[in-house]
Amino acid sequence: MRVAVYDRPGPAADVLRVETRPDPAPGRGEVLVRVVASGVNPSDVKTRAAWMKTPKDFPRTIPHSDGAGVVEGVGAGVDPARIGERVWLWNAQWGRPDGTAAELCALPAPQAVPLPDALSFEEGACIGIPARTGWVAAMEGLPAPGRRLLVQGAGAVGLAAVAVAAEAGAEVIAVASPDRAEAVRAAGAAHVVPRGEGLPEALAELTRGEGVHHVVEVDFGANWRADVAALAPNGSIAAYSSTSAPNFELSYYAFAQKAARVRMLQVYLLAPEEVAACHAALAPLLAARAVPLPVAATFPLDRIAEAHEMQERGRPLGNVVVRPGGDPAA
Numbered sequence: 531m532r533v534a535v536y537d538r539p540g541p542a543a544d545v546l547r548v549e550t551r552p553d554p555a556p557g558r559g560e561v562l563v564r565v566v567a568s569g570v571n572p573s574d575v576k577t578r579a580a581w582m583k584t585p586k587d588f589p590r591t592i593p594h595s596d597g598a599g600v601v602e603g604v605g606a607g608v609d610p611a612r613i614g615e616r617v618w619l620w621n622a623q624w625g626r627p628d629g630t631a632a633e634l635c636a637l638p639a640p641q642a643v644p645l646p647d648a649l650s651f652e653e654g655a656c657i658g659i660p661a662r663t664g665w666v667a668a669m670e671g672l673p674a675p676g677r678r679l680l681v682q683g684a685g686a687v688g689l690a691a692v693a694v695a696a697e698a699g700a701e702v703i704a705v706a707s708p709d710r711a712e713a714v715r716a717a718g719a720a721h722v723v724p725r726g727e728g729l730p731e732a733l734a735e736l737t738r739g740e741g742v743h744h745v746v747e748v749d750f751g752a753n754w755r756a757d758v759a760a761l762a763p764n765g766s767i768a769a770y771s772s773t774s775a776p777n778f779e780l781s782y783y784a785f786a787q788k789a790a791r792v793r794m795l796q797v798y799l800l801a802p803e804e805v806a807a808c809h810a811a812l813a814p815l816l817a818a819r820a821v822p823l824p825v826a827a828t829f830p831l832d833r834i835a836e837a838h839e840m841q842e843r844g845r846p847l848g849n850v851v852v853r854p855g856g857d858p859a860a
Contacts, residue, residue, distance in 0.1 A: 548831055574594050588626075590627060591627050592627065597655050618655070673698040677700045678701045689713060691746045716822070754778075
């Protein structure tokens with residue numbers, strides 16, 4: 531099979547290469563998936579670049595945790611009826627060297643989830659990190675009719691968070707640049723406000739001074755002041771990244787005076803019961819195409835470095851996807 535690999539951290543064009551390897555065989559409890567689409571997430575490019583100087587875990591890595599394809603084989607203990615099933619993949623490269631940037635991927639059977647017929651493989655490659663993070667980050671605030679959520683950011687995760695919160699009946703306020711306002715409204719936001727110096731005043735006016743019950747946060751270090759100012763008493767914040775300010779100081783009493791709850795969300799480390807709840811809740815939403823899964827660009831495997839570079843430049847409206855091979859026969 532053809533795979534993309536790197537054996538040292540560095541710029542995408544310098545370290546990523548495509549090579550041929552023997553086909554893997556599924557072990558006990560595993561499925562073998564013919565990968566049609568492989569999602570490129572910010573965490574994938576950060577890992578490859580050793581962002582934050584994190585040590586490399588494996589001598590040689592096939593990148594990417596998300597993907598979609600067709601089950602081609604099963605290991606012992608897995609129902610053979612799964613062969614031919616369309617699936618989306620999650621955590622493929624978490625804690626192991628072999629991710630989805632390959633024509634074939636063997637991984638534990640629960641990490642290959644049935645892909646609704648309504649979704650393409652490219653869209654399926656956008657579920658594992660973006661859609662699941664959006665669902666968990668929004669549901670951390672238990673959205674329901676009468677609840678008010680603030681979503682900071684309008685990328686793939688933000689759009690998913692807006693959609694699942696709105697679907698649950700919450701009033702969603704999204705912070706987004708003008709070029710993304712239409713996409714955020716289409717996802718279900720009741721209000722869209724631009725980022726800038728006037729944000730606290732705009733949020734206070736929209737909430738009639740009552741604040742928001744929950745915040746979904748994409749860049750906690752940069753936005754925590756606006757978040758806590760907008761928060762109602764006993765409100766909560768789910769932060770899933772802090773890229774522009776990974777190390778920062780915050781005011782304990784600003785949060786304490788709101789009795790605020792803050793969760794640093796790491797989608798790779800969800801508890802089993804949270805994974806089960808997330809997947810069960812997402813299944814009908816995905817089948818109904820109620821969660822946005824925008825694909826910004828698709829690249830062949832030979833151009834994986836370009837895909838990483840596009841993700842690193844930031845601000846693609848949607849996910850970047852790599853196609854390791856052609857469409858499967860199944």
